[in-house]
Amino acid sequence: MSKNKHLCPCGSGKRAKLCCRPNTTLVKFGFSSSEKLELRLAAEALAAKGKHQEASEILERLVKISPHNPLIWNDLGIQYEAAGRTEEAFTALRRGHHADSTYPPIWYNLGKFTLDRFIRLYQSGELTEDHAEELLTRAIQFLNGNLDRDPENADAHYNLAIAYAFCKDEHRAKAHMEVAVRLGSEYEAPRGWLNSPGL
Structure with missing residues (x-):
């Protein structure tokens, strides 16, 4: 044991003087x-x-x-x-x-941020049809992935309703909006959202 006391604790096999020791005051390996x-x-x-x-x-x-x-x-x-x-x-x-x-909040945020990106580009007129379809598809996949793991997430239902409205899928849009309103008292369907969802 005593013959190893000068070796660096990082496990490199080098003497501490020649390895990490000079930096030990600057580096903290954990909390x-x-x-x-x-x-x-x-x-x-x-x-x-x-x-x-x-x-x-x-x-x-x-x-x-x-x-x-x-x-x-x-x-x-x-x-x-x-x-x-x-x-x-x-x-x-x-x-x-x-x-x-499997972590639900990441699924939700990937879906929400992707939908937000779609809406920003949609409102600015910088969105091609192919790119719009790609972003909406990804947003819907992520938001549905969140609901698979957290089915009572009112935020996910609300954002899915908006995404489906942009896709002109009125049936799914209404279904998710109804669930969002039921689960989250702060939610209500935006006026005219199914016909012109330029949010």
Whole structure:
């Protein structure tokens, strides 16, 4: 045991002086559970104040030490989107989906952000017919994937209703809107939404 006391604890087999020791004051390899919780709460507090860039920086630190945690990737995606970093938001959500494809909030946010992208392009007139179909198809797949795992999600039902309205699928649009209104008291069908869903 004593002959190994000068070896670097990283497991490289090198002497500490020649390996990580000079950087140990700069690098922290992990956080305790309570430290992680404190960081998440700090990110939530910053987000509540509209400081989404600062919140995302904290979450970036957390995701480096917990790269397989879908909750952190999901939170990071939300903060990126709120900060106007849309492409990075999709990347974070896809990373979270890759880490755990069963986590319902990531399915929902991928669907919601895809639908939001479709609506922005639709309203600006920058949408080709093929691209419109592709975005709506993906949004519907993700939102349905969320409902497979969380069937009582009023938000998912509401956004699916809007997506189906754009697809001119009145039957499914009405069915999901009815469920959204029943589940979420804050929801009501937008006026004229089935005929001209230019939301």
